[in-house]
Amino acid sequence: xxxxxxxxxxxxxxxxxxxxxxxxxxxxxxxxxxxxxxxxxxxxxxxxxxxxxxxxxxxxxxxxxxxxxxxxxxxxxxxxxxxxxxxxxxxxxxxxxxxxxxxxxxxxxxxxxxxxxxxxxxxxxxxxxxxxxxxx
Amino acid sequence: xxxxxxxxxxxxxxxxxxxxxxxxxxxxxxxxxxxxxxxxxxxxxxxxxxxxxxxxxxxxxxxxxxxxxxxxxxxxxxxxxxxxxxxxxxxxxxxxxxxxxxxxxxxxxxxxxxxxxxxxxxxxxxxxxxxxxxxxxxxxxxxxxxxxxxxxxxxxxxxxxxxxxxxxxxxxxxxxxxxxxxxxxxxxxxxxxxxxxxxxxxxxxxxxxxxxxxxxxxxxxxxxxxxxxxxxxxxxxxxxxxxxxxxxxxxxxxxxxxxxxxxxxxxxxxxxxxxxxxxxxxxxxxxxxxxxxxxxxxxxxxxxxxxxxxxxxxxxxxxxxxxxxxxxxxxxxxxxxxxxxxxxxxxxxxxxxxxxxxxxxxxxxxxxxxxxxxxxxxxxxxxxxxxxxxxxxxxxxxxxxxxxxxxxxxxxxxxxxxxxxxxxxxxxxxxxxxxxxxxxxxxxxxxxxxxxxxxxxxxxxxxxxxxxxxxxxxxxxxxxxxxxxxxxxxxxxxxxxxxxxxxxxxxxxxxxxxxxxxxxxxxxxxxxxxxxxxxxxxxxxxxxxxxxxxxxxxxxxxxxxxxxxxxxxxxxxxxxxxxxxxxxxxxxxxxxxx
Ligand code: HEM
Ligand SMILES: [Cu+2]
Numbered sequence: 001x002x003x004x005x006x007x008x009x010x011x012x013x014x015x016x017x018x019x020x021x022x023x024x025x026x027x028x029x030x031x032x033x034x035x036x037x038x039x040x041x042x043x044x045x046x047x048x049x050x051x052x053x054x055x056x057x058x059x060x061x062x063x064x065x066x067x068x069x070x071x072x073x074x075x076x077x078x079x080x081x082x083x084x085x086x087x088x089x090x091x092x093x094x095x096x097x098x099x100x101x102x103x104x105x106x107x108x109x110x111x112x113x114x115x116x117x118x119x120x121x122x123x124x125x126x127x128x129x130x131x132x133x134x135x136x
Numbered sequence: 137x138x139x140x141x142x143x144x145x146x147x148x149x150x151x152x153x154x155x156x157x158x159x160x161x162x163x164x165x166x167x168x169x170x171x172x173x174x175x176x177x178x179x180x181x182x183x184x185x186x187x188x189x190x191x192x193x194x195x196x197x198x199x200x201x202x203x204x205x206x207x208x209x210x211x212x213x214x215x216x217x218x219x220x221x222x223x224x225x226x227x228x229x230x231x232x233x234x235x236x237x238x239x240x241x242x243x244x245x246x247x248x249x250x251x252x253x254x255x256x257x258x259x260x261x262x263x264x265x266x267x268x269x270x271x272x273x274x275x276x277x278x279x280x281x282x283x284x285x286x287x288x289x290x291x292x293x294x295x296x297x298x299x300x301x302x303x304x305x306x307x308x309x310x311x312x313x314x315x316x317x318x319x320x321x322x323x324x325x326x327x328x329x330x331x332x333x334x335x336x337x338x339x340x341x342x343x344x345x346x347x348x349x350x351x352x353x354x355x356x357x358x359x360x361x362x363x364x365x366x367x368x369x370x371x372x373x374x375x376x377x378x379x380x381x382x383x384x385x386x387x388x389x390x391x392x393x394x395x396x397x398x399x400x401x402x403x404x405x406x407x408x409x410x411x412x413x414x415x416x417x418x419x420x421x422x423x424x425x426x427x428x429x430x431x432x433x434x435x436x437x438x439x440x441x442x443x444x445x446x447x448x449x450x451x452x453x454x455x456x457x458x459x460x461x462x463x464x465x466x467x468x469x470x471x472x473x474x475x476x477x478x479x480x481x482x483x484x485x486x487x488x489x490x491x492x493x494x495x496x497x498x499x500x501x502x503x504x505x506x507x508x509x510x511x512x513x514x515x516x517x518x519x520x521x522x523x524x525x526x527x528x529x530x531x532x533x534x535x536x537x538x539x540x541x542x543x544x545x546x547x548x549x550x551x552x553x554x555x556x557x558x559x560x561x562x563x564x565x566x567x568x569x570x571x572x573x574x575x576x577x578x579x580x581x582x583x584x585x586x587x588x589x590x591x592x593x594x595x596x597x598x599x600x601x602x603x604x605x606x607x608x609x610x611x612x613x614x615x616x617x618x619x620x621x622x623x624x625x626x627x628x629x630x631x632x633x634x635x636x637x638x639x640x641x642x643x644x645x646x647x648x649x650x651x652x653x654x655x656x657x658x659x660x661x662x663x664x665x666x667x668x669x670x671x672x673x674x675x676x677x678x679x680x681x682x683x684x685x686x687x688x689x690x691x692x693x694x695x696x697x698x699x700x701x702x703x704x705x706x707x708x709x710x711x712x713x714x715x716x717x718x719x720x721x722x723x724x725x726x727x728x729x730x
Contacts, residue, residue, distance in 0.1 A: 014200075019197070025292065099138040107402070
């Protein structure tokens with residue numbers, strides 16, 4: 001049995017995360033390339049959360065919430081950079097971009113907003129998680 | 137309105153956070169470990185299947201290489217059926233010259249989808265199926281090096297397939313009509329949403345293949361058992377290793393090119409525009425990927441054939457070392473021939489000459505393999521079991537496919553034959569006549585291992601003969617069509633000049649061949665499904681009598697051990713192995729031997 005436990009340790013036989021990582025990645029690409037704001041945000045969220053999940057489960061990282069938080073912060077920064085570079089700063093411009101994502105001038109901004117929004121939500125979720133359940 | 141969109145986003149966000157929270161909660165699948173006890177289906181067995189959850193959840197969450205291999209295989213066979221049905225519709229349309237029962241636009245969509253489906257959703261995944269199931273067994277590893285990445289790679293495929301077929305599945309949007317090569321400017325200008333979906337789907341399958349390749353490389357380098365050295369690594373694993381190396385260099389490039397195409401289509405970049413990077417840039421990027429891709433598809437099947445032929449010829453593979461070297465040589469050379477697809481684009485003649493030279497050179501290692509297979513069989517104790525029949529069919533068809541390729545590689549010949557049915561005949565001889573044949577050989581050869589049962593011999597032989605005859609009817613007809621000047625990728629041929637009667641006849645011949653192929657494949661599916669469910673159990677760890685010729689190999693050894701385990705204690709993990717003692721059937725095994 002000892003030998004068995006070894007194998008089980010190194011080689012898990014089940015994990016819930018791969019499916020979600022894959023679906024998250026798919027939805028992200030769909031949302032970002034075609035330009036559908038809610039889909040893009042959902043995709044990035046699912047992808048980010050499941051990557052944090054699978055990394056923790058595989059023990060590549062120690063803390064679920066910290067990983068998720070860092071991931072969210074990085075995404076938020078990237079998104080913000082895209083928005084600024086695309087010239088979409090300001091509520092008016094942002095709402096306009098979400099409304100018409102594939103119009104010249106809005107293309108980069110709308111994608112940036114989606115990535116940034118998802119990043120912020122991830123970071124906030126992670127912070128909340130850390131408060132409620134610091135052990136993970 | 138932006139408001140609505142935002143509301144929707146918030147809703148989705150909440151939902152997802154909920155799901156994620158739920159997942160982290162049940163994440164402890166370790167509750168299924170033998171030590172946790174109390175799981176619904178888990179019972180202890182001696183080979184560690186006990187930690188798996190039961191039912192559908194097992195398949196959705198599995199990271200076991202054998203399960204993932206089965207998933208890949210099932211997925212690929214479904215894709216094979218879809219791609220096959222698509223091409224049947226096309227062939228029926230081509231039965232007569234005029235536009236008969238489908239529109240030319242729909243024909244173009246089917247053509248595009250057939251190519252992508254067969255290459256990316258059937259070809260690459262079915263090879264991954266064999267790789268996943270058997271490479272760890274052949275090299276004595278417990279599993280793949282990165283089991284979770286393995287699962288991610290698989291799960292990218294079903295969404296990829298849905299997107300590739302999205303243009304057909306989603307009402308109201310037009311499917312892509314770009315052909316599998318997606319040449320710019322057509323692929324940039326075509327407004328069909330189906331094209332975006334297809335490109336995204338293709339990108340996903342590319343990411344999947346890359347993840348799989350990294351996994352195979354890491355596994356073969358680091359997970360080999362102590363007694364498996366580079367010198368005695370089996371030939372199939374060698375070809376998987378080389379193929380994975382090719383994937384590592386080819387697929388990320390395809391991925392990048394596809395992203396550039398998507399950016400051109402949706403974000404206004406000019407990578408492939410005349411005023412930007414030029415449409416020819418696409419062709420270079422695509423074929424720098426595309427030619428290695430054909431070797432990505434053919435190397436592991438060559439490995440299968442090299443692995444199986446000796447076992448039915450009663451002797452070791454002739455010139456093993458040279459088969460390995462030729463594999464590596466093909467791997468390297470395959471990156472130096474891509475412009476043989478572009479001889480008619482106005483490439484500098486000096487470049488054309490050098491690409492011609494390398495393309496001709498790549499025929500040499502291919503021929504080395506062919507001669508090695510023939511020499512292995514020469515004077516051997518040939519047993520014409522179904523796997524062997526398919527291997528011999530492979531060699532025969534590969535010779536025609538390869539030689540026609542060498543003709544095409546000669547610039548002056550290609551000027552005449554480019555974009556005719558000759559090219560279609562050439563690559564189908566390789567892809568259907570050789571690659572698919574090797575896959576069938578592998579499916580039959582290892583059938584006892586992954587099902588514990590034996591297929592039905594006579595049905596399998598029928599499958600072989602129908603496939604062999606159908607392939608040659610269809611694709612030899614196409615070679616002649618090409619000589620007659622029939623261009624490829626047309627839904628009609630109601631032309632007024634040229635040898636119209638001969639062209640019509642050959643098209644009809646090709647359609648008849650396709651029907652023969654279809655019947656053969658229906659028999660195949662029937663055989664696999666019914667034998668899997670109720671075929672005779674294999675109770676002998678050496679169903680092919682390999683021990684007689686000292687050709688017994690690791691995967692059957694593993695199988696044998698598992699049979700012993702099954703006899704020793706009931707297996708709870710999965711219901712069709714629940715038989716505790718099948719001893720009484722062992723007398724039947726002899727009659728299964730071919
Ligand atoms: C013996 C080595 C081979 C040589 C020298 C060769 C040469 C060629 C050439 C020159 C073409 C371009 C024809 C044209 O469009 O005018 C071509 C097309 C093609 N070959 Fe081969 N080939 C070889 C082996 C293979 C193999 C092993 C495969 C598949 C696994 C393959 C698959 C294809 C495909 C798919 C195309 C058509 C691409 C397209 O335009 O859609 N070839 N081959
Ligand atoms: Cu080529």
